Amino acid sequence: MIMASKASVKPSFETTAWRFMRYSGILLIPLAWFHVYLQDVIVGVHAIDIDYVAVRLADTGWVIYNFLLLGFAFAHGMYGLRQVMFDLVHKESTRRVLSILMLIFWLVVTAIGATALAMGARPELVQ
Amino acid sequence: MAAPSTPLKNTVKGYATYMGREGHYAFLLHRLTGLGVLLFLTIHILDTATVYFYPSLYEHAIELYRATPFMLGEIGLLFAVIYHGVNGLRIAVTDMWMPKRWAIEKQRKAVRLTLVVAILLWTPGALVMLYNLLLHNFGVDLLAMLPFGK
Numbered sequence: 001m002i003m004a005s006k007a008s009v010k011p012s013f014e015t016t017a018w019r020f021m022r023y024s025g026i027l028l029i030p031l032a033w034f035h036v037y038l039q040d041v042i043v044g045v046h047a048i049d050i051d052y053v054a055v056r057l058a059d060t061g062w063v064i065y066n067f068l069l070l071g072f073a074f075a076h077g078m079y080g081l082r083q084v085m086f087d088l089v090h091k092e093s094t095r096r097v098l099s100i101l102m103l104i105f106w107l108v109v110t111a112i113g114a115t116a117l118a119m120g121a122r123p124e125l126v127q
Numbered sequence: 128m129a130a131p132s133t134p135l136k137n138t139v140k141g142y143a144t145y146m147g148r149e150g151h152y153a154f155l156l157h158r159l160t161g162l163g164v165l166l167f168l169t170i171h172i173l174d175t176a177t178v179y180f181y182p183s184l185y186e187h188a189i190e191l192y193r194a195t196p197f198m199l200g201e202i203g204l205l206f207a208v209i210y211h212g213v214n215g216l217r218i219a220v221t222d223m224w225m226p227k228r229w230a231i232e233k234q235r236k237a238v239r240l241t242l243v244v245a246i247l248l249w250t251p252g253a254l255v256m257l258y259n260l261l262l263h264n265f266g267v268d269l270l271a272m273l274p275f276g277k
C-alpha cells in the first residue's frame with residue numbers, strides 16, 4: 001500500500017523560510033507597489049521634504065503601514081540575499097559566518113528604521 | 128593548467144551559459160531586480176531614518192533623488208519592483224496551489240505573460256515620472272505642448 005504523501009514532520013527553518021518568502025511576497029505586492037506608486041509617481045520626489053514626512057509619521061495608520069513595509073520587505077530581501085549567497089558559497093563554515101553577519105546587519109538596519117518610524121520626524125531641528 | 132573551479136565560478140558560468148530560455152531569463156531578471164530593490168531599500172531605510180536622527184541631512188538626501196540620473200534610476204526601480212512582484216507571484220502561486228503547472232511549455236507561456244503584465248503596469252507610472260523629470264529638471268511641460276492645451 002502506498003502511504004499518504006503528507007507526513008507530519010516538524011517543518012525545518014528552511015521550510016518555514018521558503019513559505020515566508022512566498023506569503024510575504026504576496027503581501028508585498030499591495031504594500032510595496034502602493035508605496036512606490038504613491039511616493040514616487042503621484043507625490044514625486046520634488047514634493048517630498050521633511051515637513052511632508054513629519055505629517056505622515058504623525059498619522060498612526062501610516063506608521064503602522066510603514067512598519068509592515070519595513071518588517072516584510074527588508075526581511076524578505078535579506079533572506080533572498082542569503083539564498084543567493086548559498087548559491088555562490090558552498091563551504092559550510094563560510095555560509096554560517098556570512099549568515100550571522102547578514103542577520104546582524106538585518107537587525108541593526110531594521111532597528112534604525114523602526115526607531116525613526118516610532119519617534120517620527122523632527123523638522124524643528126533643521127538648521 | 129586550467130584555474131581550479133569554485134562554486135562561485137561555476138554558478139556565474141551557469142548563469143551566463145545555461146540555455147533554459149524563458150525560465151532562465153526569468154530567473155536572472157528575478158534575481159537582478161530582487162537584489163537591486165534590496166540595495167535601494169537598504170539606503171532608503173537609512174536616509175529616511177535621518178528625519179529623526181539627523182533632520183538637517185534629510186533635505187540633502189532628497190536633493191539627490193531629484194537629480195536627473197537618480198530620477199531615471201527611479202523609473203527603473205519602479206519596473207524592478209513591479210516585474211519582481213509579478214514574477215514572484217507566478218512562482219508562489221505555481222509552487223503552492225498548482226505545482227502541476229511546473230511544466231516547460233506552460234511556464235514558457237506564463238513567463239511571457241508576466242513580462243507583458245509587468246510592462247502594462249509599469250508604463251503609466253513611467254510616463255508620469257518622465258513628465259515630472261522633464262518638467263522639474265528641464266522646464267519642459269509636455270502637457271502644455273499638446274495641441275489641445277492644458
Ligand code: HEM
Nearest residue numbers: 025026028029077080081083158161162164165212215216
Ligand atoms: C512586490 C512583491 C514581491 C513578491 C511577490 C516577491 C516574491 C518573491 C519570491 C516568491 C521569491 C523566491 C523565489 C524563489 O525561491 O525562486 C523572491 C526572492 C527574492 N526577493 Fe522578492 N518579492 C517581492 C518583493 C521584493 C522586494 C521589495 C525585495 C527587496 C527588498 C525583494 C527581494 C528579493 C530577493 C533578493 C530575492 C532572492 C532572489 C533569488 O533567490 O534569486 N523582493 N521574491
Ligand code: HEM
Nearest residue numbers: 032039040053056066069070073113114116172175176201
Ligand atoms: C523612489 C521611490 C520611493 C520614494 C520617493 C519613497 C518615499 C518614501 C518616504 C517619503 C518615506 C518616509 C515615510 C513616509 O512618508 O511614509 C518612505 C519610507 C519607507 N519606504 Fe519608501 N519610497 C520609495 C521607494 C520604496 C521602495 C521600493 C520600498 C521597498 C520595497 C520602500 C520602503 C520604505 C520603507 C520600509 C519605509 C520606512 C522607512 C523607515 O523605517 O524609516 N520605499 N519612503
Ligand code: HEM
Nearest residue numbers: 138141142145147148149150151153154218230231234235
Ligand atoms: C543539467 C542541468 C540542468 C537541467 C537538465 C535543467 C533543466 C531545466 C528545465 C527543463 C527547466 C524548464 C525550462 C523552462 O522553463 O524553459 C529548467 C528551468 C530552470 N532552471 Fe534548470 N536545468 C539545469 C541546470 C540549471 C542550472 C545550473 C541553473 C542555475 C544556474 C538552473 C536554473 C533554472 C531555473 C531558475 C529555472 C526556471 C525556474 C523558474 O521558472 O522559476 N538550471 N531547468
